[in-house]
Amino acid sequence: MTIPSTHSSFASLHVSSTSLSKQPGPSARTESTNDTVVQSRNKRYSDQDRITQKMDEHYQRMNQQNMSFSNPANHIADKYQNPLSPFFKKNMTEQERRIAASNEFAYLKHGKLNTYDMGDYILREERPINVIVESEIDKAYNRQQVNGQLKQLLDKNSVHIPDGVKLTFTIDPNNYRLMVSGTEDEDLRSQLELVLNSGRNSKELFFHIIGSRAPDSEQFTQEKYEKFNLVRNIQTVTGYHLKDLSVVNGKFVTEDGSDIFDIFVKSYGNHPYTSKQDAAHAAAYYGPILDSLARRGFDAIPDLILSVNYENGSLYDIGQSLNYGTGRTSWIDELKEQLGVS
Template structure:
């Protein structure tokens, strides 16, 4: 066990973190994963205020003949009488993204923790001012880096326990299916080593937890995707599949479109079943409309949110983004550098 001496790094990590605390949903035999912070009462309050605000604004935007043009006039066109000059640039930016995203998703609001949002200005206990540099965000860069060091050490421990050593020349890639969370390993190690690593990382929910960690690290402080592997089309397809599967127990990819609905291989009308079992009407409306789009275009494999993350002797490293959290990628975080051996687990 190695003691970390980077006090500046650890002084900025949320207190009370249990380094052995796996995600709450992890199954038995899981040894790899990181439980990000749960919601505090303040988080829930902020989320509630912003949810109510953007729900109201969404309806207002829809009242205009061209909602997107109206949104752009508020936040992008300085010559427009609608321009929100009283907001800071950061506040206009996040409002624009949130309102645009809601328009694209039929009213679904998915952000909700930026405490510099102008909508929070009257709540002095949580409002941090108009700059994103001081606005509270969840899953901060420092926590992502901390999570990376924990996951690295967990993988290192797992491999070491099973007699697997990673050479300095090794360069592997973990590819994880977004539906089954099955992980495959490729790279310059011998076939037996690749197979052993693959078997170990597919135990329990190890692969799912690595996928989740990689996914979180692909977003910036405003929850925007910053990795070339992902986009909103892939994200929507991923969320649709899981929503349908968790609601009905059926794999949407195997359904056949017929007479305005989707028929499972056993003859079940999945759209009817989805409506019957959906927890709320709004969710059904959003996902059923999205699902029906596939009746025209089909389920495109190239839009599956398969995530790839690299792995070498220093641990995991990100693929497809400018700012990564790997040991040799994180110098942008002002000297915070954590190798695979620098976190005690």
């Protein structure tokens, strides 16, 4: 079993805003990070990290040993493929020798491992990683980190929320504007909105909610999520927000009549960090979604407006069976027991 990466339950193609520079456009938004405290993703040192580190360190040592031989590649082959060699690893199974040889050849050629296989002989005593459980633990860990970051942000700005007050934070995906409800105290509401909308805090909180969704979330649908990614990625590449554009002859067009999809494909394809294949993939993926949105109208598909509750220093999920808020995660222990994870 190789150690996989975890993926969103909604399939989508993403354009990274860090790898593609935003082009000038009427909706281009400048965000300051000076007041940003909330981080949507907080790295946890997991069992997967520990195992990959263990393998990296082991094969780095093996590579150093192999390099001490005049022909490192022949030495690796001797160890794992030649039973007559004094270096042959008799104590390994055939599968373990195959994995070890593959890893040592990879390290010799690339200076790093390409895959991390749980069948490796150095992991004989390790319990298997359950990626479902690891993913849920990651989400709970991130929730606690974000809770702490929100407390830090509120304390920094001298905002005090009385105990027992249950608030709801609702975020618009088009501008990441956060609205507060659940209190009749207008001063508190105004203070909270001012602080939470500073920097990138509301945007980071929005993506934290996305990262905390459960399969049965009532806030998410495939259409809403596809629309959100389409709008976000076109704005990242072109600077234009689809909501601000007109629809003419079934196409979103800019003020000078240019087809936004043509601008998107051209800008994407001309970027030095993307290939022609990437551009073709983006066009094939987003073209039909954009055409459908233009035919139906921008508002025909609801926006991915997300909400989360906040009470006594913790965020609590809305509209889903799984909750990652403080005191609501006992189900993770039950899941571990159900799946036989110690």
